[in-house]
Amino acid sequence: MLDTAPRNPPPLYGTKRNYSRGTRGGQVGKIMKAMGNTPMPWQQEALDVACEIDSRTGDYWYDTVIIVVLRRAGKTTISRGKLTHRALLTQDARMIYTAQNRLKALKRLKDDYYLPLKRSPLEMFLNKPRWRGGEEALRFINGAELAIDAVKRESGHGDANHEAHIDEAYVHRDSMLEDGVQPTMITIMGSQMWILSAAGDTTSTYLRDKVDIGRALIEAEVESRTCYIEYSAPTDADPEDPETLLGTHPALGYTIPADRVMSQRANTTDKTGWERAWLGWWPAAKGPPKLIPEGAWKKNFVSTDEGPWTGVPFWSIDVSPERDYASIAMAGRPVDSKANAYVEVFDRLEGTRNVVSEMRMLRDELGGKFVAIDGSGSALSLVQELENEGFEVIKVSGANRVAACGDFYDKALVGDLRFPDDPLLNDSMGNAVKRIVADKAFVFARGRELKDITAMYAATFARWLYIEKREEVYGADQTIL
Structure with missing residues (x-):
């Protein structure tokens, strides 16, 4: 007989709780309980992380919360609790909720948000809702409003918003909705964008990009302002084994029975659809993922129109193993004080014949004497000629x-x-893959198609040289962290 006792499995990918920070997750949990939905363990754990507080400002630490969870796991109740918490604690708060389309969002607003509030002790905080077509919103006595928004190019434009929840994110093909909403939240300290969904399919390009970014952040153990939580089964697990389901779905034994879900698998011919809904498995990708997810990569783009860097440039040259390509890049102090470095690829040449003369012209125009090269790469043949021209060559060791x-x-x-939207660097990044050299350490390597990645390496070495030498050139008081 199938053991249906709750297991509370951990997420396959999940931002860890930082116990040095306080959290308002418990407050949201109490609001959920007041509306008749005592948080399941996974919900409370997710809220405790997503609602961590920045001790310096007293606002939420995370500006983006991405929750990819299985069907019927309770993402609507967690969203309702969080939005209600925002409304009750923030006078005149403005919040946006979106679903697959406006009709779906309106039905959710009435059935899943307004009615549970109306039937709960929290009704005393409600004002009369507004149901006029195109202006639908839940209203609270403190002036807070929760409105729905259509999925269109101008979505979210207008008043500043404290919080936005993009539900059923798998339906979106691009970032049009988010692009419209994000600018309305930028001036609100502690604003949050929540993206909630079950796993998607081959058309779910918006959500897929979020998943790739979230997984990469977790695997790299990099602290960021994005909280990512994903419940799914390992791709090598056996979908026929009930233990796979029990070890994956966090709501089994609480709100849904495992035996019914397994019986659905036995009675359906659409195994792929079942696995997407209950195990979080996406259809097989058409190609390997990029080294850095496109959405994350684009966040570094900056216009070159207004001078994105200043000071003295640090140069780098990388030559392909076959010596058929050579790329020249620079790094400098970014004008954006929040950025770590500015990098730019200046040229990719065929062969190495004109590399040094190109470097000489760039130095005459922009300055800079330091040049980094791979200490065991093909660019070593250029060292003597570079030194004859007065460059100081820094050889990058293996470590x-x-x-x-x-x-x-x-x-x-x-x-x-910070770097320009440059097809040369973009393509080079897309050609690169990780080659593991020790534990989690890696270097960039050419993929199976063996396309050129010299631009990626040139930018990487230029940034490394800038970090190593900036204090020597700019002085300790002029460097950035």
């Missing part, structure tokens, strides 16, 4: 190459670098 790759990856993943 430093590992550090340079890992640190570039970590900073790009959380949007701490």
Whole structure:
């Protein structure tokens, strides 16, 4: 007989609780309980992380919360509790809720948000709702409002918003909705964007990008302002084994019985659909994921129109193993004080014949004498000629190459670098893969198609050189952390 006792399995990917920070997760849990939904363990654990407080400001630490969970796990009740908490504690709060489309969002607003509040002790805090077409909103006596929004290009435009929940995110094909909402939240300290969904399919490009970013952040153990929680089964687990389901779905034994879910598998011909709903498995990807998820990579883009860097440039040259390509890049102090470094690829040449003369022209125009090269790479043949031209060549050792790759990856993943939207660097990043050299340490390597990645390495080494030498050039009081 199938053991249906609650298991409370951990998420496959999950941002860990930072116990040095306080949390308002318990407060949200009490509000959920007041509405008749005592939080399941997974919900309370997720809230405790997502609602951590920045001790310096007293606001929420995370500005983005992504929860990818299985069907019927209770994402609606957790969303309702969080939005109600925001409404009750923030006078005149403005909140947005979206679903697959406006009709779905309106039905959810009435059935899953308004009615549970109306039937609970929290009714005393409700004002009369507004149901006029196009202006629907729940209203609270302190002036807070929870409105729905359509999925369109101008979504979210208008008043500043304290919180936005994008529910059923798997239906979106692009970031149009988020792009419309995010600017309305930027001036509100402690605002949060919540993205909630079950796993998607091959058309769920918006959510897939969020999943790739979230998984990469967890695997890299990089602290960021994104909280990511995903419940899914390991892809090598046996879907026919009930233990796989019991070890994956956090609501089994609380709100849904495991035996019914397993009987559905036995009675359906759509095994892929069942696995997506109950195990969180996406259909097989058409190609390997990029080294750095596209959404994370784009957060580093900056316009070159207004001078994105200043000071003295630090140069780098990388030459492909076959010596058919050579890329030149620089790094400098970013104008954006929140960024770690500015990097730019200046050129990719065929062969190495004109590399030094190109470097000489760049130095004459922009300055800078330090040049980094791979200490065991093909660019070693250029050292003597570079030194004859007055450059100081820094050879990147094997250990430093590992550090340079890992640190570039970590900073790009959380949007701490600045570089132009350059097809040359973009393509080079897309051609690169990780090659593990020790435990979690890695270097960049060419993928199976063996396409050129010299631009990626040149940018990586230039940034490493900037970090190593910036204090020597700028002085200790002029460096950034």
